[in-house]
Amino acid sequence: MAISISNHRLAGTPYVPSPNSGGALQPKFIVIHYTASGEGFDTAAYFAKRAAKASAHLVIRRDGTLVQCTPFNMIAWHAGKSQWTGVDGKHYVNLNRHAIGLEIENWGPLRKSAAGWVSWSGTLVDGSRVVAARHKFGGPDCGWELFTEAQVEAAFEAARAICAVYGIAEIVGHDDIAPGRKSDPGPAWDMEGFRAGVLAANKRVA
Numbered sequence: 001m002a003i004s005i006s007n008h009r010l011a012g013t014p015y016v017p018s019p020n021s022g023g024a025l026q027p028k029f030i031v032i033h034y035t036a037s038g039e040g041f042d043t044a045a046y047f048a049k050r051a052a053k054a055s056a057h058l059v060i061r062r063d064g065t066l067v068q069c070t071p072f073n074m075i076a077w078h079a080g081k082s083q084w085t086g087v088d089g090k091h092y093v094n095l096n097r098h099a100i101g102l103e104i105e106n107w108g109p110l111r112k113s114a115a116g117w118v119s120w121s122g123t124l125v126d127g128s129r130v131v132a133a134r135h136k137f138g139g140p141d142c143g144w145e146l147f148t149e150a151q152v153e154a155a156f157e158a159a160r161a162i163c164a165v166y167g168i169a170e171i172v173g174h175d176d177i178a179p180g181r182k183s184d185p186g187p188a189w190d191m192e193g194f195r196a197g198v199l200a201a202n203k204r205v206a
C-alpha cells in the first residue's frame, strides 16, 4: 500500500498537531526512534501538550496506525543534542533543523525479573515479543521489545514516500546521532535492512 504526501502531510493520516515545533525544516535525514512506551500510552496526545517539550513528525502505533504531529516542512523536537556527518560530507550538529522524526511505539530495553521481562515502568512484556541482545554501542545484555510487522511496514511506506518527495538519502537511528545518550531504536530494529530497502525501493521507481 503506497502512501502519498500532499501539503507536507501523509494522505489519509490523522493529524494531531504539536505546539512543540516550528521553523522551516530543510530535510536531509530521517531519524528513527522508539517511544519507550506501551500501547496504553497515546504519544501523539502527549506531544500535543506544550509541557512535553518534545514532538516528532509521525507516531507509528503497535497496530501500524500512523498519526502525524508536525508537517514535514516544519521542525519538530525529537533529535536533541546530536551530530552526524552526512553523505554530502557536511557535519551536522543538533539535527532537528534537518531531520524528519519517526517515533515508533515500543518499550525499548527491558530487564529480566522473576515474573519475566519488564519495562522501565514495571510493565510486564510477554517473552514472545522480546529479543535478548546487546546494543551495538555497548551496555548490558538485556531484553528489547520487538517491533510489529505492521509497524515495520507502515514505517517503510512512510519513509519511502518521504525520501521520494524530499530527496532524502539517509536514514539513521537516534542512537547513531546521539551515541551513549540515546539507545533508540536499538537492536530490535533492523536498521541496515530498513535503510537499504527504502532507498532501493525509490531507486526502482526513479
Ligand SMILES: [Zn+2]
Pocket (backbone or CB within 6 Å): 032, 033, 034, 078, 174, 182, 184
Ligand atoms: Zn529518540
